[in-house]
Amino acid sequence: MDFSTQTSAPEKIKTAALVVGVFAEGVLTPAADAVDRAAQGAVRAAVKTDFKGKAGETLVLRSLPGVAAQRVVLAGLGPQDAFSPKVLAAACRASLSVAAALGVAEAVSALAAVPMQAADVRSRARLAAIAAGDVTYRFDATFGKREAVGRPKLARLALAVERADAKEAEAGLREGSAIASGMSLARDLGNLPGNVCTPTYLGETAKKLGRTHKLKVEVLDRKQIEALKMGSFLSVARGSDEPPKFIVMRYEGARQKPAGRGKAAAPGGPVVLVGKGITFDAGGISLKPAAGMDEMKYDMCGAASVFGTLRAVAELGLPLDVIGVVPTCENLPSGRANKPGDVVTTMSGQTVEILNTDAEGRLILCDALTYVERFKPAAVIDIATLTGACVTALGHVNTGLFTHDDALADTLIGVSRQALDPVWRLPLDDEYQEQLKSNFADMANIGGPPAGAVTAACFLSRFAKGYRWAHLDIAGTAWRSGKDKGATGRPVPLLTQYLLSLS
Numbered sequence: 001m002d003f004s005t006q007t008s009a010p011e012k013i014k015t016a017a018l019v020v021g022v023f024a025e026g027v028l029t030p031a032a033d034a035v036d037r038a039a040q041g042a043v044r045a046a047v048k049t050d051f052k053g054k055a056g057e058t059l060v061l062r063s064l065p066g067v068a069a070q071r072v073v074l075a076g077l078g079p080q081d082a083f084s085p086k087v088l089a090a091a092c093r094a095s096l097s098v099a100a101a102l103g104v105a106e107a108v109s110a111l112a113a114v115p116m117q118a119a120d121v122r123s124r125a126r127l128a129a130i131a132a133g134d135v136t137y138r139f140d141a142t143f144g145k146r147e148a149v150g151r152p153k154l155a156r157l158a159l160a161v162e163r164a165d166a167k168e169a170e171a172g173l174r175e176g177s178a179i180a181s182g183m184s185l186a187r188d189l190g191n192l193p194g195n196v197c198t199p200t201y202l203g204e205t206a207k208k209l210g211r212t213h214k215l216k217v218e219v220l221d222r223k224q225i226e227a228l229k230m231g232s233f234l235s236v237a238r239g240s241d242e243p244p245k246f247i248v249m250r251y252e253g254a255r256q257k258p259a260g261r262g263k264a265a266a267p268g269g270p271v272v273l274v275g276k277g278i279t280f281d282a283g284g285i286s287l288k289p290a291a292g293m294d295e296m297k298y299d300m301c302g303a304a305s306v307f308g309t310l311r312a313v314a315e316l317g318l319p320l321d322v323i324g325v326v327p328t329c330e331n332l333p334s335g336r337a338n339k340p341g342d343v344v345t346t347m348s349g350q351t352v353e354i355l356n357t358d359a360e361g362r363l364i365l366c367d368a369l370t371y372v373e374r375f376k377p378a379a380v381i382d383i384a385t386l387t388g389a390c391v392t393a394l395g396h397v398n399t400g401l402f403t404h405d406d407a408l409a410d411t412l413i414g415v416s417r418q419a420l421d422p423v424w425r426l427p428l429d430d431e432y433q434e435q436l437k438s439n440f441a442d443m444a445n446i447g448g449p450p451a452g453a454v455t456a457a458c459f460l461s462r463f464a465k466g467y468r469w470a471h472l473d474i475a476g477t478a479w480r481s482g483k484d485k486g487a488t489g490r491p492v493p494l495l496t497q498y499l500l501s502l503s
């Protein structure tokens with residue numbers, strides 16, 4: 001998708017589809033008013049009869065006299081006093097879906113020009129670009145007839161804004177476009193089936209991303225993982241014939257910061273993102289039930305979000321250092337698989353009694369969390385489809401956030417709201433650690449039914465030592481089930497917005 005700005009008067013803009021906003025009770029935005037005047041009241045007439053201005057509502061008006069655009073798409077913005085970034089994003093999605101369905105190749109939207117208290121024009125343009133990427137995303141990689149999926153022709157979007165706002169809007173579009181590009185990569189990787197998106201495939205994808213986006217990439221194989229003594233990660237990998245990989249991707253932007261422009265990069269080392277990369281989670285010997293098991297191809301969505309965020313950061317050329325780390329393998333039952341009661345030794349030297357082989361995410365992440373100590377990170381964020389319990393607690397709206405660091409929590413909550421990619425903090429009190437007590441090892445890998453998302457985070461906290469750390473449980477937010485089954489690209493917006501806030 002190609003983004004630009006447009007500063008002509010709305011009625012003079014030549015385009016296949018011009019999107020203008022209308023609030024509830026027929027209150028026109030300035031662009032809608034300009035179009036209405038040029039078309040001698042055609043918008044007001046439509047608003048009286050066919051259009052209520054409800055949030056998400058749309059109406060297409062064709063060939064209006066005095067208006068250069070071939071079509072005007074009215075987009076409902078709801079009550080004026082409730083106008084918010086969320087409503088704007090929904091209106092952008094609704095109107096661009098209409099434009100995509102019309103089959104037009106380009107469109108102009110005046111929605112980001114509508115002012116609001118909660119978001120400046122840069123943020124509004126960013127949200128518009130993310131919405132455009134969201135609406136035009138299609139997954140067709142695994143269809144025999146790709147044409148049948150039908151990629152929308154819509155390839156160019158211009159935002160109509162005031163001349164004085166054009167620079168800021170363009171900055172927002174660049175950010176939104178990079179986020180959309182990162183989300184699209186994360187969604188593609190998530191949606192690919194387990195027989196295609198294997199640990200080896202993720203390793204190859206990392207190398208490709210390294211070549212196109214100037215990242216330093218290392219893909220460690222089983223031998224090298226053994227040399228690092230990642231006994232816990234390897235124990236999960238053993239149950240599968242697919243070889244495990246340990247992927248390290250480094251984006252080094254701190255040194256290439258343009259002289260005199262932008263603030264100094266975050267002090268004290270790189271930000272490290274660690275993504276769970278289970279390319280298929282059958283549960284192992286603690287086998288999962290058959291119903292819905294296909295969705296466990298999404299158990300690498302944490303890894304996918306690390307890939308996507310690195311792509312976004314590299315596209316933006318942010319002046320900071322970011323390292324992506326992905327332990328990746330399958331979790332399958334076999335004659336070599338982990339068995340309940342097995343005790344493994346982690347890279348940290350701590351031992352773990354595996355009481356449930358389906359709690360494998362923490363078993364691969366713990367060794368990655370030990371590995372990243374070497375980078376002396378400014379902060380480490382791990383991202384994982386870790387627990388069904390997090391879905392029970394927060395549903396599909398909020399990602400679970402766990403950290404001991406109140407300042408980091410507040411920052412992440414703030415940027416998550418800004419990015420419309422919300423997180424909700426859950427507790428990490430020491431008292432929960434008692435549930436991980438084992439009679440045979442330093443800890444068990446499960447803490448029993450109560451507070452399952454919390455005890456999983458507690459387990460990880462025992463390995464996240466020597467740096468600021470936060471854990472994101474994206475089990476409920478990384479993909480949608482049902483008839484719209486598919487990866488969401490979350491939390492790429494949150495992570496990119498966090499890194500933008502540091503640069």
Ligand code: BES
Nearest residue numbers: 356358359360385386387388389446475
């Ligand atoms: N990948 C799953 C978590 C998951 C389950 C995410 C369902 C989204 C939907 C994870 O590896 C897992 O199986 N967790 C177990 C932990 C339990 C055995 C303590 C779970 O949540 O059931």
Ligand code: MN
Nearest residue numbers: 281358359360
């Ligand atoms: Mn599992």
Ligand code: ZN
Nearest residue numbers: 278281299361
């Ligand atoms: Zn899993």
